[in-house]
Amino acid sequence: xxxxxxxxxxxxxxxxxxxxxxxxxxxxxxxxxxxxxxxxxxxxxxxxxxxxxxxxxxxxxxxxxxxxxxxxxxxxxxxxxxxxxxxxxxxxxxxxxxxxxxxxxxxxxxxxxxxxxxxxxxxxxxxxxxxxxxxxxxxxxxxxxxxxxxxxxxxxxxxxxxxxxxxxxxxxxxxxxxxxxxxxxxxxxxxxxxxxxxxxxxxxxxxxxxxxxxxxxxxxxxxxxxxxxxxxxxxxxxxxx
Amino acid sequence: xxxxxxxxxxxxxxxxxxxxxxxxxxxxxxxxxxxxxxxxxxxxxxxxxxxxxxxxxxxxxxxxxxxxxxxxxxxxxxxxxxxxxxxxxxxxxxxxxxxxxxxxxxxxxxxxxxxxxxxxxxxxxxxxxxxxxxxxxxxxxxxxxxxxxxxxxxxxxxxxxxxxxxxxxxxxxxxxxxxxxxxxxxxxxxxxxxxxxxxxxxxxxxxxxxxxxxxxxxxxxxxxxxxxxxxxxxxxxxxxxxxxxx
Numbered sequence: 001x002x003x004x005x006x007x008x009x010x011x012x013x014x015x016x017x018x019x020x021x022x023x024x025x026x027x028x029x030x031x032x033x034x035x036x037x038x039x040x041x042x043x044x045x046x047x048x049x050x051x052x053x054x055x056x057x058x059x060x061x062x063x064x065x066x067x068x069x070x071x072x073x074x075x076x077x078x079x080x081x082x083x084x085x086x087x088x089x090x091x092x093x094x095x096x097x098x099x100x101x102x103x104x105x106x107x108x109x110x111x112x113x114x115x116x117x118x119x120x121x122x123x124x125x126x127x128x129x130x131x132x133x134x135x136x137x138x139x140x141x142x143x144x145x146x147x148x149x150x151x152x153x154x155x156x157x158x159x160x161x162x163x164x165x166x167x168x169x170x171x172x173x174x175x176x177x178x179x180x181x182x183x184x185x186x187x188x189x190x191x192x193x194x195x196x197x198x199x200x201x202x203x204x205x206x207x208x209x210x211x212x213x214x215x216x217x218x219x220x221x222x223x224x225x226x227x228x229x230x231x232x233x234x235x236x237x238x239x240x241x
Numbered sequence: 242x243x244x245x246x247x248x249x250x251x252x253x254x255x256x257x258x259x260x261x262x263x264x265x266x267x268x269x270x271x272x273x274x275x276x277x278x279x280x281x282x283x284x285x286x287x288x289x290x291x292x293x294x295x296x297x298x299x300x301x302x303x304x305x306x307x308x309x310x311x312x313x314x315x316x317x318x319x320x321x322x323x324x325x326x327x328x329x330x331x332x333x334x335x336x337x338x339x340x341x342x343x344x345x346x347x348x349x350x351x352x353x354x355x356x357x358x359x360x361x362x363x364x365x366x367x368x369x370x371x372x373x374x375x376x377x378x379x380x381x382x383x384x385x386x387x388x389x390x391x392x393x394x395x396x397x398x399x400x401x402x403x404x405x406x407x408x409x410x411x412x413x414x415x416x417x418x419x420x421x422x423x424x425x426x427x428x429x430x431x432x433x434x435x436x437x438x439x440x441x442x443x444x445x446x447x448x449x450x451x452x453x454x455x456x457x458x459x460x461x462x463x464x465x466x467x468x469x470x471x472x473x474x475x476x477x478x479x480x481x482x483x484x485x486x487x
Contacts, residue, residue: 084299
């Protein structure tokens with residue numbers, strides 16, 4: 001556990017010392033402020049439009065951060081040879097994979113928290129209190145499940161694909177399942193990350209999701225995350241470095 | 242007395258299928274005794290780095306066995322007694338030397354309390370104490386090499402594995418590294434180093450091993466080897482060995 005935390009802390013440190021996050025956050029603020037100045041379809045229509053843009057920005061930007069960071073962690077370590085002194089220490093390859101996962105998930109979750117809080121704050125500042133706070137909370141928790149799913153999937157793919165190809169494939173899976181997830185033939189047997197997205201419910205202020213469904217989705221995400229990480233660990237253990 | 246490192250019939254191959262199999266180590270047998278500085282010498286492609294990676298468990302071995310301190314080379318307990326300096330010294334650019342050593346110290350199982358003092362003294366030993374809070378991305382190659390030695394020494398390992406520790410160093414850097422190695426030997430530590438720098442190896446090694454084309458040609462105490470063929474220097478011995486086998 002200690003080694004996982006140490007390696008995860010390294011990922012967090014890299015994230016905070018890179019400019020990527022600050023640029024994405026600044027871009028999100030600019031876009032939210034810009035949307036706030038547009039008049040669209042009266043007050044009711046504007047509320048929905050604003051929610052849709054705000055939530056989409058928080059969702060998409062946090063997924064981009066998770067995918068970009070997860071895709072480059074292991075290939076970058078191997079290419080720059082920083083992995084050798086680490087694995088020469090009493091650190092197992094499974095701990096290495098889990099440390100990278102923990103670090104990337106943490107930064108994706110932190111970014112999403114900030115993006116989502118910015119969106120909700122700007123929404124509430126407009127005086128719109130029609131959306132139940134529990135619905136916002138469910139949207140937040142379910143997106144954390146989705147980040148766990150994509151972080152682990154991208155880490156697994158990083159053992160087979162280049163960083164650029166992996167980012168592309170992971171984002172295609174994200175957008176593809178979001179738009180066409182339910183309509184793909186044989187989709188029952190495929191993972192369904194779009195189940196974690198309750199954007200429509202929040203936009204239209206529909207009923208909250210029952211607790212048992214949230215719990216079920218939590219287990220669903222945990223099982224897929226575990227499957228991707230166990231697979232990544234099994235592949236990585238057999239790899240010559 | 243049990244040897245620190247014992248390697249028996251070690252065979253490692255790379256590639257398969259259409260690429261073809263290439264043998265990187267072919268039936269290597271070696272023993273390193275406690276307290277000695279053991280030099281691994283050989284031309285490029287001889288198998289030195291593959292041997293080191295095998296010892297560290299970074300690559301799968303095809304045949305043979307490696308034992309460190311009488312136990313498995315992959316065991317966590319064994320690896321906490323090892324220090325390793327890679328040939329290419331790259332460390333996280335976004336960290337400072339102090340943060341880097343803190344990370345490696347904790348990965349070695351050191352407590353935070355003991356780390357603070359140890360980090361200071363290790364940075365002092367490698368001459369980086371004034372640069373401890375500077376980001377590594379601003380470091381020269383020589384400074385990164387010194388940091389590399391520091392991370393290998395930090396947890397006071399009993400067995401040090403150094404891959405090309407003199408490569409790319411200026412004369413002062415070499416003297417500095419040599420002095421550090423002498424100090425380490427003085428503390429009773431065992432050192433395995435690979436090197437192309439025969440003059441440095443001659444100055445510092447007790448035992449040398451000459452490798453070529455994935456095999457060990459000869460190894461033994463440096464003095465004995467030089468006397469065997471009445472060679473004046475390790476360089477002439479090395480050229481004779483490599484030539485003899487060619």
